[in-house]
Amino acid sequence: MSAATGSDSGVGAALTPPPDVASPVRHPDAPAPGTLLGAHYDQCFGCGEGQLHGLHLEARAGEGVTVTAEFTVRPAHQGAPGLAHGGVLALALDETLGSLNWLLRVIAVTGRLETDFVRPVPVGATLHLEARCTGVAGRKIYGSAVGRIGGSDGPVAVRADSVFIEVKLEHFTKNGRPQEIKAALADPDQVKVARAFEVNP
Numbered sequence: 001m002s003a004a005t006g007s008d009s010g011v012g013a014a015l016t017p018p019p020d021v022a023s024p025v026r027h028p029d030a031p032a033p034g035t036l037l038g039a040h041y042d043q044c045f046g047c048g049e050g051q052l053h054g055l056h057l058e059a060r061a062g063e064g065v066t067v068t069a070e071f072t073v074r075p076a077h078q079g080a081p082g083l084a085h086g087g088v089l090a091l092a093l094d095e096t097l098g099s100l101n102w103l104l105r106v107i108a109v110t111g112r113l114e115t116d117f118v119r120p121v122p123v124g125a126t127l128h129l130e131a132r133c134t135g136v137a138g139r140k141i142y143g144s145a146v147g148r149i150g151g152s153d154g155p156v157a158v159r160a161d162s163v164f165i166e167v168k169l170e171h172f173t174k175n176g177r178p179q180e181i182k183a184a185l186a187d188p189d190q191v192k193v194a195r196a197f198e199v200n201p
């Protein structure tokens with residue numbers, strides 16, 4: 001078997017929802033449209049305030065199962081001189097798509113993320129992201145996101161389609177490094193504990 005085929009290659013793991021896909025259902029307790037979601041975990045590289053060079057991405061609940069988010073590219077995020085690193089842009093898309101799970105109130109992790117890099121994003125630019133859940137099929141949660149430069153009507157810089165897979169809390173408690181898991185679970189703020197793992201509070 002060649003290295004580019006077989007079950008470990010990811011080839012064939014479709015991003016197209018199956019015919020029996022269900023429309024996503026916004027949880028009744030999801031934050032109202034317009035609400036800032038805040039960081040789900042202060043050490044998250046995507047949104048956490050505790051990460052000096054993190055993206056500090058700010059996501060906001062939208063209508064239905066949609067979110068908007070913003071992040072400003074800083075010098076620490078460069079790939080080529082003066083330009084955002086593609087991996088950082090993929091992270092911004094991943095984090096925004098991951099925020100959708102909070103509106104569904106489902107614990108899920110990224111299984112697949114396919115990204116189009118449409119135009120370069122300079123340092124100092126603010127990327128305006130929009131993500132929407134396009135369907136749910138069993139444990140698979142499908143989503144799409146787009147990032148525009150400078151404003152919600154700015155030119156498209158990046159796009160992504162994703163499949164998140166619903167997991168149990170044990171996904172984190174069994175696989176995460178114990179010291180961080182213990183610290184996160186010990187937070188006296190139960191909402192913070194819930195959000196660190198995106199668990200229904």
Ligand SMILES: CCCCCCCC(=O)SCCNC(=O)CCNC(=O)[C@H](O)C(C)(C)COP(=O)(O)OP(=O)(O)OC[C@H]1O[C@@H](n2cnc3c(N)ncnc32)[C@H](O)[C@@H]1OP(=O)(O)O
Nearest residue numbers: 013094095098109110111112138139163165167196197198
């Ligand atoms: C708290 C939230 C933080 C959010 C942060 C932002 C999001 C992230 O970056 S999360 C971190 C990055 N992601 C990860 O670390 C995930 C690592 N991967 C894993 O742990 C596992 O492969 C996992 C959990 C995704 C799937 O494993 P497992 O639970 O055994 O799935 P499995 O039972 O094989 O498959 C379940 C279904 O998902 C599908 N599936 C599994 N993996 C994929 C994939 N990569 N792509 C597409 N579909 C997939 C399967 O085909 C199957 O579909 P069906 O039900 O139709 O047969």
